[in-house]
Amino acid sequence: MRGHEIAKRFPRFVRPYLIMRRIALPALFCAIALAQNSGHKVRATGVIRAVHSVLVQVPRIEGQGGQLTLATLIDNGATVHEGDSVASFDRTNQIRLLLEAQSKFDDLSHQVEQKQAEHNSNVEKRSSDLLGAEADLKKAEIEIRKGPILSDIDKQKNEVKLKDAQEHVASLKRSSAFHDQAEQAEIKILELQRDRQQVAVDREQSNMTKLAVKAPWNGMVALENVWRNNSMGHAQEGDQLWPGQALLRLFDPTEMEVETDVGEPDGGILVPGATAVVHLDAFPDVTFGAHFTNSNPVATSPLGTSVKTFSASFRLDRSDPHLLPDLSVALDITGPPEGSR
Numbered sequence: 001m002r003g004h005e006i007a008k009r010f011p012r013f014v015r016p017y018l019i020m021r022r023i024a025l026p027a028l029f030c031a032i033a034l035a036q037n038s039g040h041k042v043r044a045t046g047v048i049r050a051v052h053s054v055l056v057q058v059p060r061i062e063g064q065g066g067q068l069t070l071a072t073l074i075d076n077g078a079t080v081h082e083g084d085s086v087a088s089f090d091r092t093n094q095i096r097l098l099l100e101a102q103s104k105f106d107d108l109s110h111q112v113e114q115k116q117a118e119h120n121s122n123v124e125k126r127s128s129d130l131l132g133a134e135a136d137l138k139k140a141e142i143e144i145r146k147g148p149i150l151s152d153i154d155k156q157k158n159e160v161k162l163k164d165a166q167e168h169v170a171s172l173k174r175s176s177a178f179h180d181q182a183e184q185a186e187i188k189i190l191e192l193q194r195d196r197q198q199v200a201v202d203r204e205q206s207n208m209t210k211l212a213v214k215a216p217w218n219g220m221v222a223l224e225n226v227w228r229n230n231s232m233g234h235a236q237e238g239d240q241l242w243p244g245q246a247l248l249r250l251f252d253p254t255e256m257e258v259e260t261d262v263g264e265p266d267g268g269i270l271v272p273g274a275t276a277v278v279h280l281d282a283f284p285d286v287t288f289g290a291h292f293t294n295s296n297p298v299a300t301s302p303l304g305t306s307v308k309t310f311s312a313s314f315r316l317d318r319s320d321p322h323l324l325p326d327l328s329v330a331l332d333i334t335g336p337p338e339g340s341r
Contacts, residue, residue, distance in 0.1 A: 042269050042333040046260030050251030050325050051315070054217065055224075056086060059210035060243040062203050064097070067240040068211070073247075076223040076234060077324075080215040080250070087213040087247060094211060098204040105201050108194040115190055119183040126179060130172045137165035219250040222325050254319045258290055260331055261309040270295040273336025276314045281328045288323070290314035290331070 058068060069090035080086060140162040223234040224246040235247060258278055262270060274292035295312035314331065316323065 040269065040335055042262060042266045044260045044262050044331045044333060046258045046314075046329055046331060048323055048325055048327040048329060049257055049259050049313075050249075050253070051255040051257050053219075053249050053251035053325070055246055056213060056216075056248045056250060058241045058243050058245045058247050059089070059207075059213060061094075061207045061210065063200075063207070064093075067242055070235055070237055070239045070241055073223075073235060073237060074221050076221060078221045079219070080221060081218050082215055084215045085212060086215050086221060086250070089211040089213075091208060091211050094204065094208050098201070098208060101197065101200045101204050105194065105197040108190065108197055112187065112190045112194055115187055119187065122179065122183065126172070126176045130169070130176065133165065133169045133172050137162070137169050140165040213247070215250060217250065218252075220253045222249045222251060224248055249325065251325060253321075253323065256316045256319065256323045256325075257293065258314045258316065258329055258331060260312055260314065262295075262312055262333070264299040264308040264310065267295075267299060267310045269333055269335045270310055270312050271336060274333060275336075276331040276333045278314070278316065279330045279332075280322060281330065283322050286320075286322055288320065289317040291317065292333075 061068070070087065071090050072085075072088045074080065074086045140158065143158045144162050146158070225232045226235050226239070226241065226245060226247075228235065228239055235241060241247070258276070270292060272292065276290045276292070278288040278290050280286050280288075291314060293313045293315045295310050299308035299310050301308040314333075
C-alpha cells in the first residue's frame with residue numbers, strides 16, 4: 001500500500017503521526033549508525049569523580065544535642081593512611097560529663113559495698129539471736145523434764161516457758177528468711193543502678209573517642225563545603241558544626257573516572273570499546289585518555305526541559321596529581337574501531 005493510500009484510509013489526527021514516524025525512525029537509525037562509526041566524535045562535558053571514596057561526617061554524640069566545636073582539621077589535599085587523625089573536636093564539655101558519670105558510678109559502687117557489709121552484719125546478728133533462742137529452748141526442754149518432782153505451778157510455768165521458746169525460735173527463723181529476701185532485693189536495686197551508671201560511663205568514653213576522627217582507609221583528603229559566615233566554604237578551626245554534617249571526603253587518587261551526560265541523538269556512541277580524550281578546564285594543556293565503563297540505559301531529562309541525555313562514566317587510564325574530584329572537564333568521545341564491533 002502506498003503512502004497516499006495510507007493517508008486516505010486513516011483519520012486526520014493519525015496522518016501527522018504516520019508522516020513523522022516515516023521520517024523520524026530512519027533519521028534516528030542513521031544517527032545511531034553515524035554515532036557508532038569509528039570516525040565520529042562527540043563533544044561532552046563532565047566532572048571528575050573518584051571511583052572509591054568515603055564521606056567523613058561530624059561525629060554523632062550520644063546523650064546530648066547541639067553543635068560541636070572543630071578543634072583541628074587536616075589540610076585539603078593531604079595524603080593520609082588508615083588510622084591517621086583527620087579532625088578533632090573540643091572535648092571540654094565531654095570531659096566534664098565523663099567525670100560526673102564516673103563520680104556517680106564510684107558513689108554507687110561504694111553504696112553497694114557499704115550495704116553489703118551492713119547486711120553481713122545483720123545476718124551475723126540474726127544468727128546470734130537464733131543461737132540464743134535455741135539455747136533458751138534447750139534449757140526449757142531440760143526444765144520440763146523435772147515435771148515429776150516439781151509442783152503443779154512450777155510445772156505449768158516450765159510448760160509456758162517451753163512454748164514461748166519454741167515460738168520464739170520459729171519466729172526468728174521466719175523473720176530471718178524475710179530479712180534475707182529484703183536485703184537481697186535492696187542490694188539488687190543498688191547493683192542495677194550501678195550497672196546503669198556504668199553504661200553511662202561507657203557511653204561518655206565512646207563519645208570521647210568519637211571526637212577524634214580517624215581516617216578509615218588510605219587516600220587523599222578533599223574538604224567538603226559547609227555553610228559558614230553566610231557563605232559556602234571549607235570548615236575551619238573554631239567553627240560550630242552539627243553532628244552528621246559532611247566534613248570531608250577521603251578518596252583513592254589512583255582510580256578516577258569522569259561522569260558525563262551525552263545527548264540522546266548521540267547515545268549510540270556509548271558502547272563497549274568507546275574511548276575519550278579528557279581535557280581539564282583548569283589545566284588546558286593537560287589531557288588524559290579514558291575508556292567507557294557504563295551508562296544509564298534510559299535517557300532522562302531534568303525537570304522543566306524536554307532535552308534528554310544519557311548518563312555515562314569513563315574510567316581514566318592513568319592517575320595524575322592534577323586529577324581531583326569535582327574538576328570540570330571536556331571530553332572528545334570516539335566510537336570503537338570498525339573491526340571491534
